[in-house]
Amino acid sequence: MAVPISQMWTVATYVIKKRLSGVKRYPLVLMLEPLFRCNLACAGCGKVQYPPHILKKQLSPEECFAAIEECGAPMVSLPGGEPLLHPQIVEIVNGLVARKKYIYLCTNALELKRRIHEFTPSKYLTFSVHLDGQREHHDMSVCREGGYEIAVDGIKEAVRRGFRVTTNATFFDGTNPNDVRSFFDEVMGMGVEGIVLSPGYSYDKAPDQHHFMGRAKTRRLFRAILSNRKKSWKFNMSPLFLEFLMGKRSYECTPWGSPAYNIFGWQKPCYLLQDGYTETFKELLETTDWDGYGTSSGNPQCANCMVSCGYEPSAVSHGFGSLSGFFAMAKAALFTRYEDKGALDLLNNSFAAKHDQLVKIEGVKLPAVAQLEETRA
Amino acid sequence: MSQILNPDELEVVDGREHENLEGWVPALATDEEVRLALEKAFDYRGDVTLTFKSGDRVEGYVFNRISGKTLADSFVQYFPANAPDKRKATYAEIARIEFTGKDRAEGKHWEAWVKKYNEKKAAGEKNIQLVPEALD
Numbered sequence: 001m002a003v004p005i006s007q008m009w010t011v012a013t014y015v016i017k018k019r020l021s022g023v024k025r026y027p028l029v030l031m032l033e034p035l036f037r038c039n040l041a042c043a044g045c046g047k048v049q050y051p052p053h054i055l056k057k058q059l060s061p062e063e064c065f066a067a068i069e070e071c072g073a074p075m076v077s078l079p080g081g082e083p084l085l086h087p088q089i090v091e092i093v094n095g096l097v098a099r100k101k102y103i104y105l106c107t108n109a110l111e112l113k114r115r116i117h118e119f120t121p122s123k124y125l126t127f128s129v130h131l132d133g134q135r136e137h138h139d140m141s142v143c144r145e146g147g148y149e150i151a152v153d154g155i156k157e158a159v160r161r162g163f164r165v166t167t168n169a170t171f172f173d174g175t176n177p178n179d180v181r182s183f184f185d186e187v188m189g190m191g192v193e194g195i196v197l198s199p200g201y202s203y204d205k206a207p208d209q210h211h212f213m214g215r216a217k218t219r220r221l222f223r224a225i226l227s228n229r230k231k232s233w234k235f236n237m238s239p240l241f242l243e244f245l246m247g248k249r250s251y252e253c254t255p256w257g258s259p260a261y262n263i264f265g266w267q268k269p270c271y272l273l274q275d276g277y278t279e280t281f282k283e284l285l286e287t288t289d290w291d292g293y294g295t296s297s298g299n300p301q302c303a304n305c306m307v308s309c310g311y312e313p314s315a316v317s318h319g320f321g322s323l324s325g326f327f328a329m330a331k332a333a334l335f336t337r338y339e340d341k342g343a344l345d346l347l348n349n350s351f352a353a354k355h356d357q358l359v360k361i362e363g364v365k366l367p368a369v370a371q372l373e374e375t376r377a
Numbered sequence: 378m379s380q381i382l383n384p385d386e387l388e389v390v391d392g393r394e395h396e397n398l399e400g401w402v403p404a405l406a407t408d409e410e411v412r413l414a415l416e417k418a419f420d421y422r423g424d425v426t427l428t429f430k431s432g433d434r435v436e437g438y439v440f441n442r443i444s445g446k447t448l449a450d451s452f453v454q455y456f457p458a459n460a461p462d463k464r465k466a467t468y469a470e471i472a473r474i475e476f477t478g479k480d481r482a483e484g485k486h487w488e489a490w491v492k493k494y495n496e497k498k499a500a501g502e503k504n505i506q507l508v509p510e511a512l513d
Contacts, residue, residue, distance in 0.1 A: 037509075037512070038509060039509060040507075040509065041485075041506075041507040041508060041509045041510075042507075043485055043486060043487045043489065043490040043507065046482070048509070049422045049481040049482040049485070050422065050438065050481055051423060051424050051438055051458065051478055051479070051481060052510070052511075052512040052513070053424075053438070053456065053458045053459075054438050054456060055512055056512055057456070057461075140491075140494070143490050143494075143506060143507040144505075144506035144507070145503070145504050145505045145506055146504055146506075147506075173389065213388075213389065214384075214386075214387025214388045214389050215384055215385050215386075215387050216385065216386050216387055216388050217387075217388050217389065263456075264440040264441060264454075265441070276419075276441050276442065276443065277440065277441045277454070295384050295385075302384075303384040303387060304384065304387055
């Protein structure tokens with residue numbers, strides 16, 4: 001695991017304290033969106049499709065600090081929009097570091113090299129650079145030729161200056177796991193601390209509604225990607241969540257685990273679905289019909305979701321909240337190889353064809369073993 | 378909500394069909410029509426113009442709705458296009474809704490990008506990219 005011990009300790013003690021005090025619903029990561037403005041126009045993104053007067057708005061540092069004080073999560077993710085376009089992002093980051101929050105500043109890194117000197121390295125600050133794959137794949141994904149090169153320059157500069165850096169990839173229908181594995185080799189070679197990954201999600205605000213995988217296909221893809229791992233690959237994620245993606249574990253969604261706060265307020269019920277807003281975090285917890293969300297609820301909007309913001313908190317709470325979970329997590333951290341002949345078959349046969357541009361993988365013929373095992377979660 | 382039998386067996390997920398509402402002026406003759414129109418306004422990725430029974434008119438982005446038992450205890454929240462503060466109005470106050478603003482989600486599909494990319498590539502262009510829309 002690439003997550004530092006101090007961060008794990010902070011999260012572990014937080015979870016245990018909540019459990020011991022009988023708190024049923026508690027946040028692990030605040031998804032703090034300081035603005036929706038972005039310097040990319042990715043076709044699949046539903047986060048930036050707003051009128052200009054909304055894109056010009058942003059949270060003040062004081063509003064950001066009030067949100068983290070209110071919810072009390074030990075970690076903060078700063079997505080957007082592009083946080084580095086916020087004129088007071090340094091003040092926001094410094095204020096969160098002063099509060100000893102572990103921050104993941106999610107950036108496309110187009111501005112990273114230019115602004116990196118404004119930040120101070122800290123164990124609390126990680127630049128989580130959006131990199132969806134190798135050069136061609138990433139450039140197509142973010143709809144910008146040359147985007148990969150700029151992002152990699154930013155990564156290398158941040159690593160050189162002693163910052164914690166991870167890459168952050170979202171995989172949609174059409175992803176070739178062989179390419180993803182080569183991509184892992186590339187990013188680890190850049191000196192990053194670890195890799196963060198998640199399947200895409202068909203949230204209904206996204207303008208592109210045609211490249212989302214169902215759960216069976218998601219598990220098959222991640223089984224192919226994450227089995228037979230190389231020792232050099234490090235993941236800045238819960239190992240139990242990775243097992244969930246591979247179909248080795250079953251979890252229910254914990255939508256309150258990664259609450260989202262932005263210029264509209266506290267988003268109901270989660271970072272991806274927009275079913276309304278509340279003024280306070282307490283109101284979010286108390287007025288959201290939590291039983292109406294998650295796969296087991298039967299809500300079709302949740303049917304295909306296996307995204308980290310909902311399921312990683314479930315994995316983390318399991319890992320730090322019970323002895324069985326802790327042993328499972330320790331085992332997953334120690335034995336990282338995950339040898340799997342069926343997954344090799346998937347890599348060598350089903351996904352072997354090289355695609356030029358995120359071509360859909362529908363119609364791929366599966367070996368019998370995969371067809372049997374693909375729904376085992 | 379319709380029940381899905383076993384989500385774990387889903388191979389591909391159908392996305393939601395994008396509804397082009399730009400320019401729409403819904404009828405608001407019944408309470409149900411008012412509720413439906415404001416639900417669509419909440420979903421819409423553009424500004425709408427609200428005309429109140431007082432005669433006031435405001436264009437803004439509807440970002441929230443809270444549905445109560447009656448129109449008088451149901452609310453919308455919006456950011457006016459020309460003011461910084463959040464505002465709130467009851468459904469009962471609203472006389473007319475017009476979907477006047479540009480739909481910011483319209484036409485931004487993956488396929489549209491790939492088509493554009495291939496055309497530009499074939500024409501020999503370099504540094505092909507989609508650029509965010511200007512804010513002013």
